[in-house]
Amino acid sequence: MSARIVVVSGSARDESNVHDVVRIATTSARAAGAEVREVLLHAxxxxxxxxxDSEQAKLASVQEVRRSAAWAEGFILVTPEYHGNMSGCLKNWFDYLYPELAGKFAGVIAVTGGGSGDMSITAVKNSxxxxHGFTLPFHAAARGTDFTDGALHSARVMDRIQRIAYDVARYAPILGRAFDEARSLGDGQASGVAGLH
Ligand SMILES: Cc1cc2nc3c(=O)[nH]c(=O)nc-3n(C[C@H](O)[C@H](O)[C@H](O)COP(=O)(O)O)c2cc1C
Structure with missing residues (x-):
């Protein structure tokens, strides 16, 4: 069974360096054998x-966010770095979710103006x-100078993105199975955090 991965674009803009990173992450995850869906927040x-607001749950966009997250075993989350943090629109994506992310696995990639990306990567991993999700202890960041006309040209950053995609495809199904097995134990201590969901 191939891994089910959602790649989330945290950019609010039609034209963003984030889009090429999302494209590379998606292509790489498919090369790793995963079934991939993209959630493009700008769209x-x-x-x-x-x-x-209970009416929000009826919106097609909200249902798409919740349905895709519930479907996924793993995520590749791509955020632009805004003021040392993830973008507001990616944080907004998180705010619609909770049980859909529990026991899931994520790799994180930042796209920055010139910073290292550490702040936004840490913010995404914290959320x-x-x-109750788990994150890959490895990440990638692309700076503005790593792109020409929206296309990533840094072989080093591309290599890191591809490694993340392979690792998310590798580990997400293993963790998902372990979490489901734990949940099947009920809500006793032996089920760990899974028993609380
Ligand atoms: C409001 C705002 C805050 C930003 N803060 C940072 C920052 O803290 N560090 C950094 O390296 N770049 C920062 N940037 C630059 C963006 O990370 C960079 O331009 C990125 O490619 C933006 O992605 P977008 O085109 O999807 O908005 C900021 C840009 C904006 C608009």
Whole structure:
């Protein structure tokens, strides 16, 4: 069975360096044998999550976000770095989710102006962990100078993105199976965190 992976684009813009990184991540995950869906947040027009608005759950964009996340075993999350953090639209994606990410696995990639990406990568990993997901202890960051006209030309960054895609495809199904088995034990301590979901 091939891994089910969702690649999330955290850019709100039609023209962004993020898009080439998403393309490379998707191509690489498919090369690793995964079944891949993309969630392109600039195309979804997801409203700001309002926990008091029960009507939001009926929106096609919200249903797409929740359905795709529930389907996935693993994620490749690509964020532009905004003020040392993930983009607002990627954080908004997180805010619609919680049980859909528990026991899942993610690799994280940042696209920055010139920074190292550490801040936004850490932010994404924190949010994923707070949704009870696990992240790859390896990540990638592409700076503005790594692109020409929106195309990534850094062989080093490309190599890291490809390694992340292979690792997410490799580990996500293993973790998913372990989490499902743990959940089948019920809510006792032996089920670990899975028993709380
Ligand atoms: C509001 C804002 C904040 C930004 N903050 C940072 C930052 O903290 N560090 C950095 O290296 N680049 C920063 N940048 C540059 C973006 O990370 C970079 O241009 C990225 O490619 C933007 O992706 P986008 O085109 O999808 O918006 C910022 C850009 C914007 C618009």
């Amino acid at each position: 979804l027009a997801l409203p700001i999550m309002d926990p008091g 994923f962990a707070w949704c």
